[in-house]
Amino acid sequence: MGHARVQGYLHTLDSSPGVYRMLDSEARVLYVGKARNLRKRVSNYANPNGHTGRILRMISETAEMMFLTTRTETEALLLEQNLIKQLKPKYNVLLRDDKSFANILVSKEHSFPPVRKHRGRKSTKGNYYGPFASAGAVNRTLNQLQKVFLLRDCSDTTFESRTRPCLQYQIKRCSAPCVGLISKEDYAKMVGDAERFLQGKSTNVQSTLADEMARASEALEFERAAALRDRIKALTQVQQSQGINPRSVAEADIVSLHLEDGQACVQVFFVRANQNWGNRDFYPRVGADISPAEVLEAFLGQFYDNKVPPKQVLLSHDIENRDLMAEALSQKANRKVEVLVPQRGEKHELVVNASRNARESLARKMSETAAQSKLLAGIAEAFELPAPPKRIEVYDNSHISGTHAVGGMIVAGPEGFIKNQYRKFNIKGDEVTPGDDFGMMKEVLTRRFKRLLKEDPDRSSGTWPDLLLIDGGAGQVSAVREIMNEYGVGDIPMVGVAKGVDRDHGKEEFHRTGKRPMALRHNDPVLYFIQRMRDEAHRFAIGTHRAKRAKAFGATPLDAIPGVGAARKRALLAHFGSSKAVSRAGLADLKAVDGISDALAETLYDYFHEKG
Known part of the structure; x- marks a missing residue:
C-alpha cells in the first residue's frame, strides 16, 4: 500500500491521456482522476513529497489502481466526471444535490399549444426555455405569460371536454380557445409573442401590441383596444419587476464559490434572454486543504453532466484546465461555450453579487449545521447512544x-x-x-x-x-x-x-x-x-x-390492457363515453375507433369478455 504500490504501476503506463482510479484494500474506490499523461500523473503520486495532507492520506490507503486510456484529454475529463457521479469516491469533490431544473415548454403537439412547466427528459415535441432555478421562478414566469398572452395551461383532455369557458377566461388569464373564442391564427400569434418574450424580445412585443391597440381604436373596436391596453400594462409591470436583469449578458450561468473552514458553497445564477431566471446554492463535499480551482473544476464537470451549458459560464475563480473545460462543454452543447473569469464591467459585477450570496448562504448553512449538531448530541444523550447519530x-x-x-x-x-x-x-x-x-x-x-x-x-x-x-x-x-x-x-x-x-x-x-x-x-x-x-x-x-x-381515482380498467396508452385511452373514452361502455362494445365497434388497430380491437374485446 502507499507510495511503493503506486510506484509499481509506472512500468505499465505510457504517456496516453486517460482516467485512473485509486482503490483501498477492500476494492472501494478512493479517488477518480483524469490525466493528460497517465505515466507523469502517477509518477507524481509515487513521489512522497509535495502533497497536501488529504492527498497523503489517500495515497497511504491506496492498495490498487485501475486505468482507462482515452483518445483525448477532453474525453478523459468527461469520463472522469461520469465515474465520480457513479462511484462517489471518498476523496473527490462531490456535488451532492444534482436535481434537474425546471423549464417552460411551449408544446408543438397541439393546434392550440399550452405553455407548461416541464422537468426531466425533453421528449415532448416543442420549444424549451430555461433552466429556471426553482419551481417558484417558473410559476412566476408562467403567471406573467398568462396575464400578458392569455395562453391556456389546461391538459389536452380538459381542453377537449370543455363546453364553456373556465374560470381562467373569466379572470382574464386565458383566451378560451377550447370553445372557439379565438381563432387558431390569432392564438398562434399570441404563442409567437410569448416565445419572443421568453427570448428577451419583450420591447418588440410591446411595440407590436401598441400598434394593434392604435389600429383597434381607429376602427372603433374599443373592447379589443381595452384588452390590448390591459396586456401592455401587464407587460410593463413585468418589465419593471425585472429591473435586476443584466443589459450586456444575454445567456450565461454565473458560478461563484466561497470556501470557509473546510466547507464550500457554490452559487449559480441563471441568465437567459437577458433575464435573471433565479439562483440556486450547492454545498459540495470538500476537504479542508482543497483549492478553489479544484472545487470549481469538479463542480462544473458534475453540474453540466446532465444539463445543456449556456453560451457563457462566468466563474469567480480561475480553474486549472479552463480551455479543456470550455472544449468539453462545447462538445456537450454542440456549439461554442466560453468559460470566463471576468475582471471588470457588468459581468464582473454579476460574479461579485453571486460571490456575496455564496458567502452569506454558507454562513447561514454553517450556523444551521452547528445548531443541528447540538440537537443530535442531545438525542445521543437522551437515548444513551454511543455517539451523535449521523443518519x-x-x-x-x-x-x-x-x-x-x-x-x-x-x-x-x-x-x-x-x-x-x-x-x-x-x-x-x-x-x-x-x-x-x-x-x-x-x-x-x-x-x-x-x-x-x-x-x-x-x-x-x-x-x-x-x-x-x-x-x-x-x-x-x-x-x-x-x-x-x-x-x-x-x-x-x-x-x-x-x-x-x-x-x-x-x-x-x-x-x-x-x-x-x-x-x-x-x-x-x-x-x-x-x-x-x-x-x-x-x-x-x-x-x-x-x-x-x-x-387510483382516475384509473379505469383500460389502464391494465397492453397497448392502450394515454392517447388510445382518450380516443376510446371519447368514442364510447365510459370504460363500462368500452367493455360492452362489440368487436366491429371497437375497430371503428380512430387509432385502434384490428389487432388491438381484438385484444380489447378478448380482455373484457374473458374477465366477464
Whole structure:
C-alpha cells in the first residue's frame, strides 16, 4: 500500500491521456482522476513529497489502481466526471444535490399549444426555455405569460371536454380557445409573442401590441383596444419587476464559490434572454486543504453532466484546465461555450453579487449545521447512544381503512432533512390485514433491511441508520425489534414515539426495548426536534397516500390492457363515453375507433369478455 504500490504501476503506463482510479484494500474506490499523461500523473503520486495532507492520506490507503486510456484529454475529463457521479469516491469533490431544473415548454403537439412547466427528459415535441432555478421562478414566469398572452395551461383532455369557458377566461388569464373564442391564427400569434418574450424580445412585443391597440381604436373596436391596453400594462409591470436583469449578458450561468473552514458553497445564477431566471446554492463535499480551482473544476464537470451549458459560464475563480473545460462543454452543447473569469464591467459585477450570496448562504448553512449538531448530541444523550447519530430514519404509515396503504421513510442528519434519501413503500403484502398498522410497519422494515443487506452488507456506504424512530408505542417497538433480530441488525438503536397522555403534542412517550417508557421536558429543544422529524414523516406518508389515492381515482380498467396508452385511452373514452361502455362494445365497434388497430380491437374485446 502507499507510495511503493503506486510506484509499481509506472512500468505499465505510457504517456496516453486517460482516467485512473485509486482503490483501498477492500476494492472501494478512493479517488477518480483524469490525466493528460497517465505515466507523469502517477509518477507524481509515487513521489512522497509535495502533497497536501488529504492527498497523503489517500495515497497511504491506496492498495490498487485501475486505468482507462482515452483518445483525448477532453474525453478523459468527461469520463472522469461520469465515474465520480457513479462511484462517489471518498476523496473527490462531490456535488451532492444534482436535481434537474425546471423549464417552460411551449408544446408543438397541439393546434392550440399550452405553455407548461416541464422537468426531466425533453421528449415532448416543442420549444424549451430555461433552466429556471426553482419551481417558484417558473410559476412566476408562467403567471406573467398568462396575464400578458392569455395562453391556456389546461391538459389536452380538459381542453377537449370543455363546453364553456373556465374560470381562467373569466379572470382574464386565458383566451378560451377550447370553445372557439379565438381563432387558431390569432392564438398562434399570441404563442409567437410569448416565445419572443421568453427570448428577451419583450420591447418588440410591446411595440407590436401598441400598434394593434392604435389600429383597434381607429376602427372603433374599443373592447379589443381595452384588452390590448390591459396586456401592455401587464407587460410593463413585468418589465419593471425585472429591473435586476443584466443589459450586456444575454445567456450565461454565473458560478461563484466561497470556501470557509473546510466547507464550500457554490452559487449559480441563471441568465437567459437577458433575464435573471433565479439562483440556486450547492454545498459540495470538500476537504479542508482543497483549492478553489479544484472545487470549481469538479463542480462544473458534475453540474453540466446532465444539463445543456449556456453560451457563457462566468466563474469567480480561475480553474486549472479552463480551455479543456470550455472544449468539453462545447462538445456537450454542440456549439461554442466560453468559460470566463471576468475582471471588470457588468459581468464582473454579476460574479461579485453571486460571490456575496455564496458567502452569506454558507454562513447561514454553517450556523444551521452547528445548531443541528447540538440537537443530535442531545438525542445521543437522551437515548444513551454511543455517539451523535449521523443518519436518523423515521418511519410512518398512511391509509384510509386499510386502502391505498403506504409507508414513508424520511432521513435526517447533521445537515437537516436529506430529502433525496426519502423513500416510499407501497404496502402490498397479502398477509397484511387492511388497517393492521403493526403488519404494515413490519413489511416496510422487512423490505428496508433486505435491501440494505443486499446492497451494502458491510455497512460501509453511509446508508445504514444510526437510529430508527417509528411512530408508535410498545407494540410497534416489539414488532419492529422482531424484524431487526430476524435479519441480524438488532444492534441498531430504535425508539418508538407515542403520543402519550391525551395524545397531546408535547406529552410524547418514548419506548425502547427492555426499558421503561420515558419522556423529555416539555420545553426541551430535543423534544421539538423529534416532533419536527415525526411531523415530516407524517407529512411525507400522507402526501404519498394522497397521490396514490388520486391516481387510483382516475384509473379505469383500460389502464391494465397492453397497448392502450394515454392517447388510445382518450380516443376510446371519447368514442364510447365510459370504460363500462368500452367493455360492452362489440368487436366491429371497437375497430371503428380512430387509432385502434384490428389487432388491438381484438385484444380489447378478448380482455373484457374473458374477465366477464
